[in-house]
Amino acid sequence: MIRDITLGQYYNRESVIHFLDPRVKLVATLVFLMSLFISTNIFAYAFATLFLAMAIMLCKVPLSFILRGLKSLILLLLISVVFNLFLTPGETILSFGILHITREGLIIAIKMAIRLVYLVIGSSILTLTTTPSKLTDGLEKGLSFLKAFRVPVAEIALMMSIALRFIPILIEETEKIMNAQSSRGADFDKGSIVDKAKSLVPLLVPLFVSAFRRANDLAIAMEARCYSDSVSRTKLKPLAYKGIDYITYVILFLYIMLIIFTRYIKIDVGIM
Amino acid sequence: MPPFIFTNILSLIDIKNLIVDFEVADADGVALSKKRVLNDITLSIDDGEFVSILGKNGSGKSTLAKCLNALILPTSGDVEILGLNTKDEKNLMSIRQNVGMTFQNPDNQIVSSIVEEDIAFGLENLGIETEEMKARIDTAMRSIGILDLRNSMVSKLSGGQKQKVSIAGILAMKPKIIVLDEPTSMIDKSSRVDLLNTVKYLNEHENITVILISHYVEEIMYGKRTIVLNDGRIIADDIPSEILLRKDILDFAGIDMPYIPKLATELKNLGKKLKGNETKVESLCQYLK
Structure with a gap:
């Protein structure tokens, strides 16, 4: 799917x-x-x-x-x-x-x-x-030259890679929520465009709640592993x-x- | 950062009169009131110990774990790790490097999509050079027994494997202590046994102090010392086989006694000549023979 x-x-x-x-x-x-x-x-x-x-x-x-x-x-x-x-x-x-x-x-x-x-x-x-x-x-x-203009390049790159990491997790979660809603009679495919959009609300709200909870957990786990934006990090695979x-x-x-x-x-x- | 060597301190972890209050909102989410989560905890843990902390939900066990690496600071009292006080901001990095911590949900603590890159995350934060980093990742993966997963996608792993990856991630940082906050609560039974055996191996062969937070009473048998928490207080601190037989303590903490000791106690109550401290199937069979 x-x-x-x-x-x-x-x-x-x-x-x-x-x-x-x-x-x-x-x-x-x-x-x-x-x-x-x-x-x-x-x-x-x-x-x-x-x-x-x-x-x-x-x-x-x-x-x-x-x-x-x-x-x-x-x-x-x-x-x-x-x-x-x-x-x-x-x-x-x-x-x-x-x-x-x-x-x-x-x-x-x-x-x-x-x-x-x-x-x-x-x-x-x-x-x-x-x-x-x-x-x-x-x-x-x-783009590291942009650091001179105070653009947080390394942080943005880390955010991008974390986003990539969480895409499969959030997709799985969406499936779970959809199944849970469908089993209680929700229908995501029927009706006009407006109806379809409305039926997405009960899907998106729990998804957002869970995404924020995950973000909070991850932030704590990262902090526990000495992450800090003030130190310069080394790389496992430097280019x-x-x-x-x-x-x-x-x-x-x-x-x-x-x-x-x-x-x-x-x-x-x-x-x- | 070199590992810290202190010869003049006796215990690795020293907690004195630790009190932690949380501010909690009421049902309407408006008025804040104070809730005491940890109440006057005094505790010391020595080098090489394997301590399980047992307690039901809300007993304060996760909060206690987070106090150990300065994720939560004491409202009053002190937490000292290797003689370093968690209240001092200067100590933060060395405390967190020395106290590795993993969490309940294996998905929410892995940063990268590839196993090897995630294990490197902590090392990258510490500013370790690339060559040294590779060697440390190798060693950590070998001790955990996940060398074959090096280039796997994290999303393809099972829950148990993900927990192992996060343990390898903190092991590579060469900590003195690892704190595992309910590592088995989201994985299946066979992986659970496997994971705990790995942790036991680390404790016995790599001299790492282990603190295992759990609400499964079966798991405390892996350790050598068990601390039971209830409502933010320590209600028992003893060897696991003693704790298992203390029905009053287990009842108080809302934990079911495991089957074998329960059977042994019941048999004893029926007037059978049992010592009443049988915790393993073998010792009970010995009697029944």
Whole structure:
């Protein structure tokens, strides 16, 4: 049932990409997303496609698994394509009654579709190849410069990892409460949306009460184990860059340079 | 932080006239009144002891446990651990490092999703270096017998395994004393026996002082000394086999006498020639032969 939901859809494989430092992967994802939005012509898109194809091949995750993330996007994709297609003013190339498809609209729609699809694939590669705890570690270390601005980075990272730890527990608890309510005649599926929302109240109230009780227990247990925000903590698995991580940074730098360079190629190829 | 070595103190834990009051709200949640949870407790526990603290719900046993590592401070009186007073803020870290504590609900005391990372939590707080940390985690997991769980997801473990993980987590901090607050109340019977045998092993082979808080009378047989609490007062402090036969004390504390001593006492009352101190099946069988 709902217990099968996994947060962060980690896919365990032995690959170069799985092996990379999480900070590198975060930067790589960011660089790739940026590159999509500064891409203007067909060359840029070709390079981006090549880059993405290489990442997909190297990560050894089945393509069907990677594409699964696109399912939830279909509606958004459809809406944005249709709106761009019909509502962009410009040179008309096709007409259906009062609806006109313009040349400019077609270009924008295609670009938008490619960007959205690549964006989702790119970020799913990150979550498919990195465990949530590594991702948290990467964020903590990668954003540690924010400590200078008094942002409690380490505390936020700890909060994130505790949240991850408690997701399965709270899901189990939700199931228990749902069963308890159902056995006394509650129905969570029937009626209008308003009825459904109302039926969630007796579910959420005990869930919140129990979550607060757990939080209190955990705080006491953490204190008993010498946790204090005033001392600096050491790490069991400190992040350290390896050779491959530096190589990846160089590749990323070259890639973004290439994409920027394509902006200065002035050619009139096809519709792009 | 090096372990503390004191040669001139006699007892590990020294409690003098400890009184703890809680402020409790009435049924409407408004007016506050004071409730005395611990009333004039004086107690000392020596190095290497295995003490069980028995009492029904609300007898103050959990509060007493929390006083031992400064999670609760005395309203009056003193608690000294290795000669360090819990009232002094400076002592807080060394007291908590020396008094490891686990709690009733195994889920609510584990911080990380991976076993190994959770055991590391206390060490990370103490600022131990990575290499030393790995060695200590290894040793702790070996003593508890959970080496094979190193990279397991905590959410996939049973209750008994989770309790073992939390004990390993405090053991890695090299405490002198471990306080187990009802560790078996949420786990099944076979894991219960297994867990308590592990605790007994730690007490006998690693010279760790154990304080076991419990409301199961069967569990006090693992220890060498039993303290019975009722309404915040110590009503008995003796070896477990003596406590088991004191029906008055057990009644007073609202605890049922276990089956074997009960049978022995009843047989004795019927005029059979029993010593009346049989607590084990074997000794009773000896008689019936």
